[in-house]
Amino acid sequence: xxxxxxxxxxxxxxxxxxxxxxxxxxxxxxxxxxxxxxxxxxxxxxxxxxxxxxxxxxxxxxxxxxxxxxxxxxxxxxxxxxxxxxxxxxxxxxxxxxxxxxxxxxxxxxxxxxxxxxxxxxxxxxxxxxxxxxxxxxxxxxxxxxxxxxxxxxxxxxxxxxxxxxxxxxxxxxxxxxxxxxxxxxxxxxxxxxxxxxxxxxxxxxxxxxxxxxxxxxxxxxxxxxxxxxxxxxxxxxxxxxxxxxxxxxxxxxxxxxxxxxxxxxxxxxxxxxxxxxxxxxxxxxxxxxxxxxxxxxxxxxxxxxxxxxxxxxxxxxxxxxxxxxxxxxxxxxxxxxxxxxxxxx
Amino acid sequence: xxxxxxxxxxxxxxxxxxxxxxxxxxxxxxxxxxxxxxxxxxxxxxxxxxxxxxxxxxxxxxxxxxxxxxxxxxxxxxxxxxxxxxxxxxxxxxxxxxxxxxxxxxxxxxxxxxxxxxxxxxxxxxxxxxxxxxxxxxxxxxxxxxxxxxxxxxxxxxxxxxxxxxxxxxxxxxxxxxxxxxxxxxxxxxxxxxxxxxxxxxxxxxxxxxxxxxxxxxxxxxxxxxxxxxxxxxxxxxxxxxxxxxxxxxxxxxxxxxxxxxxxxxxxxxxxxxxxxxxxxxxxxxxxxxxxxxxxxxxxxxxx
Numbered sequence: 133x134x135x136x137x138x139x140x141x142x143x144x145x146x147x148x149x150x151x152x153x154x155x156x157x158x159x160x161x162x163x164x165x166x167x168x169x170x171x172x173x174x175x176x177x178x179x180x181x182x183x184x185x186x187x188x189x190x191x192x193x194x195x196x197x198x199x200x201x202x203x204x205x206x207x208x209x210x211x212x213x214x215x216x217x218x219x220x221x222x223x224x225x226x227x228x229x230x231x232x233x234x235x236x237x238x239x240x241x242x243x244x245x246x247x248x249x250x251x252x253x254x255x256x257x258x259x260x261x262x263x264x265x266x267x268x269x270x271x272x273x274x275x276x277x278x279x280x281x282x283x284x285x286x287x288x289x290x291x292x293x294x295x296x297x298x299x300x301x302x303x304x305x306x307x308x309x310x311x312x313x314x315x316x317x318x319x320x321x322x323x324x325x326x327x328x329x330x331x332x333x334x335x336x337x338x339x340x341x342x343x344x345x346x347x348x349x350x351x352x353x354x355x356x357x358x359x360x361x362x363x364x365x366x367x368x369x370x371x372x373x374x375x376x377x378x379x380x381x382x383x384x385x386x387x388x389x390x391x392x393x394x395x396x397x398x399x400x401x402x403x404x405x406x407x408x409x410x411x412x413x414x415x416x417x418x419x420x421x422x423x424x425x426x427x428x429x430x431x432x433x434x435x436x437x438x439x440x441x442x443x444x445x446x447x448x449x450x451x452x453x454x455x456x457x458x459x460x461x462x463x464x465x466x467x468x469x470x471x472x473x474x475x476x477x478x
Numbered sequence: 479x480x481x482x483x484x485x486x487x488x489x490x491x492x493x494x495x496x497x498x499x500x501x502x503x504x505x506x507x508x509x510x511x512x513x514x515x516x517x518x519x520x521x522x523x524x525x526x527x528x529x530x531x532x533x534x535x536x537x538x539x540x541x542x543x544x545x546x547x548x549x550x551x552x553x554x555x556x557x558x559x560x561x562x563x564x565x566x567x568x569x570x571x572x573x574x575x576x577x578x579x580x581x582x583x584x585x586x587x588x589x590x591x592x593x594x595x596x597x598x599x600x601x602x603x604x605x606x607x608x609x610x611x612x613x614x615x616x617x618x619x620x621x622x623x624x625x626x627x628x629x630x631x632x633x634x635x636x637x638x639x640x641x642x643x644x645x646x647x648x649x650x651x652x653x654x655x656x657x658x659x660x661x662x663x664x665x666x667x668x669x670x671x672x673x674x675x676x677x678x679x680x681x682x683x684x685x686x687x688x689x690x691x692x693x694x695x696x697x698x699x700x701x702x703x704x705x706x707x708x709x710x711x712x713x714x715x716x717x718x719x720x721x722x723x724x725x726x727x728x729x730x731x732x733x734x735x736x737x738x739x740x741x742x743x744x745x746x747x748x749x750x751x752x753x754x755x756x757x758x759x760x761x762x763x764x765x766x767x768x769x770x771x772x773x774x775x776x777x778x779x780x781x782x
Contacts, residue, residue, distance in 0.1 A: 184677040205683025217674035221696035230692070231682035278678075 134195045134208065134285035134318055135160040136181055141190030143176050150176050151342040153190075158335075160195075163312050163319040165329040168339035169365070174322045177339075178288050181320060182211050194286070205234070210279035211288040214295065216271050218263045218278075224250075225259040228277045249281045252311075269300045280311075286318045293328065305331055326366050330354065338362055360384065360459040369418065371453070372428040380457040381469070387418070387431040389451035392443055399446030400470050407441045421445060449474075522761065525754035532748045543755035554756060556730045557738040560645055564734060565713035567649040572709055573702060575653065576660035580668050581690075583661070594665065598658030605655065609722035612651045613638065616723075638724055641731035648723055648732055652716065660705055667701040668694065707771050714764055735760045 136158040143151040151173045158164045158181075166174040179185030180192060183204035191200045199207055219227050225246060232242045250256045253273040263271055272292065279287055292308075293301045309332055312319050323329055329336050330350045337347040338361075346358040357363035363371035363384050373384045383401070393402065403423045411418040412435075419430040419437060423445070430445065437443060449470040454462040462469070526543055528536040547554045579597065583590045600608060615622045616637040624634045638644050671694065679689050695702075717736040720726065726733035726741070733741075735756065743753035 182677075182681060184680055203683075204677070204680040209681070211678070211681050213674045213678060215672065215674050217672065217678040219675060219678070219693060221693070221699075230679075230684070234683045234685065234688065278682075 133161045133316060136286060136318065136320070137193040137196075138177070138180065138187075139191045139193065141177075141180060141187040141192065143173070143180065143185070144188050149342065151187075154342070154344060156337065156344065156347075158318060158320055160318055161316050162334040163309070163321065163332055164335045164337060165333035166320065166322045166337050166339060167326060167329040167333075167365075168324065170324055171341075172339045173342040174324075174339050175290055178211075178290055178320060178322050181286070182209055182288050183207050184211075208285040209288055210282045210284040210286075212275045212279050212290065212292040214291040216275040216295075218271055218274050220263055223260050223262055224255055224266070224274055224277075227263065227274050228259075228281050231278065231282055245281050245283075249277045252280060253277045269296055269304075272296060272304065284317065286320065287315075289319065289321045291323055292321075294323070294325075301328075308332065327368065330366070338365060340365075357384075357453065358461050360455050363453060363455075369429040369431070373455070374423070374425045374428065376454075377425070381462065382455045382459075384453040384455060385447045385451050387429040389447055390428070390430040390432065391446050391448075392430075392432065392434050392437070393446040395444065397444075397446065398474075400449035400473055401447040401452060402444065403446075404442065404444050407437050407439050407443060410437065410439055519761070522754050522757050525751055526758045528751040528754075530751040532750055536751070539751070543752050544759075546752065547755055547759065553730055553733065554738060554759075557733045557735050558759075560730075560732060561714060561716075561734040564645055564649050564716060564732075565710055567646060568652050568713045569706065569709050571649070571653045572657060572660050573705060575657055576664045576705070577698075577702075579657070579661050580664040581694075583665060584668055594658075594661065596658075597661055600655045600657075601659045603655070605718045606722055608651060608655050609719045612647075612654075613723050616647055639728055641728045644724055644728060644732045648719055651719055651723070652713070655719075656709075660709075663701050663705060664698060667698040671697045703771075707768065710767060710771075711764060714760065714767070 138154060138156045138158075140153050140155055141151060142149065142153055154173075154177070156177070166177055168174045176185060180187045183199070183202060187200065191198055193199065194207065219230065222230065228249060229242050229246050232245065237245070246259070247256070250259055253276050255270065255273050255277060258266060258270060263274060266274070272295070275292065289308075293304050296304060305328065308319075308321075321329075321332060333350055335347065336350055336353050338345050338353065340361055346353060346362045348356075353362065354366055357366065357371070360373055360382065364373060367386060369387050371384045371386050372390075373382055376383050385401070391399065393399065403425070405421040405423040405428075407419050408422050408427065409420040416431050416433055417435055417437075419432065421428050421430055421443060428445070452466075452470065452473075454466055454469055456462055525536075527538060527540060529539045529543075530536045583594050614620075618624060618634070618636050618639055621637070623637065627634050635643065637647050675693065675697075676689075679693050684693070715736055716734055717740065720732055720734055720737050721740070724732040726737045739753045739756045739760070742749045742756065
């Protein structure tokens, strides 16, 4: 367990600034997910913590100790790479115990720790095989075992599940959650998959273009987005964003908050529309509805509508988000905006 | 596919019935191979059982040529030993220097790119030119090497005229000439090691020497293995550099298999049968070496 603090870190590659003056605290023992589209700097941040891609400026602390200049091998961290980065010339056992040998761990203890870790990840029967003889999922486990055997204070994971097929990915996801619960170590997990982040994180740090746009627990990030980017990045399908005629503001709402209204009903935001497409998901249906202001996605348990039907949609006032011209959430004065919406003066 | 329906044939495989077309297609290539490779090979082995000087009738002598080669004369065994020493020196220094230079030039910078290209230049020059240039540099009276030794007040060397040193002097030229080529191959393979693997090694707290022997070296072993075979084979067949620089001398100190064969076949009364026997021995050695390398060493080499 260890707390990681990044203080005013920046990173440039040549003349390209990837991260500029970013500060972040990663809680000890938490499962923190760095989330964002590719190129947002999340992996760069992870590599700074690992020490393999040092920050151009700024400082990194672990439990209050400045580790900015410490070489990667002397930081108490382990990393699982997206490509696994397994040593192809060594056996599975060789891969797992390589770090222990480098750190001159006695033979008996080495064997005990390798055996224990191999049991944890289910590789006992493959210890003497070469990685090339194993499947993608098994190689992923080697990478995981190699990190586990170090017993580090911090686990760094760079999209570790992205090379697995969907079924294996879901299985590994819950295994990683259990592992985190069992070890209680600090996990820092990088992904571009918002579903993965919602499922695993205690704390999500959402990034774009080298900046942190919002951080918090998954629920608050989902329910209470600070800006349009967060509202649209989190959730499948993402939040609907529509212009407010007669103002520079924009309006947002989650697809599942939309209700189909009978002709005489009215909510804060009420609009007529036409169903464009209908996707049957089993428990729900996903409709794409064309409104005068644009297309919106609707997630509903009402199955009766078909493409081409004319419908009336409504969203309650408390489910509406308002954003200013810069895409930032408007937190005060929303009551006034809702009243004007209901009056039809917006 | 409904049952009862025939599967369509794979495209391009019409049932012509004869099956002759493939043979016609490979025919020209096979013919060239037969004339220029198989016939000379068979003829070489055939001639090695005869006493023949290009003019007189061939007379069959059985294994007598081989008996003379191994048990009567000693110059063939000398040539064989020289060839082995030459090959081992070239192999050892080529691989060692190629790996060391590659590690040195591995970081990509302008000066390194320039150095890499400079080191490749000798490879573009003809071996005969190289051999002449180096003969001048090795010259005991007017060569630059002795001039430099004299400058620092060191004892002078007789270089190519020193029978203990001459073979290594020749080997040095061969290494110097081809090092740039070997360097490019080793450098490319070192650069192709995925960055994450080296980063993982850094995270595993790997000391530099251990990183080289446990990670870098095994990962470039396929390319080193390839160089091992090509250098060995080309060194066993060395001719031009020896012929120009020493012509086998002083005494027999730099006589190698091919200069030996050449001397007997074309200079000393054209003893073609005897030279063919020596050629056959060289052929067998190369075949055994190649087989040995592929069988034994390939198992220890990691291929990605």
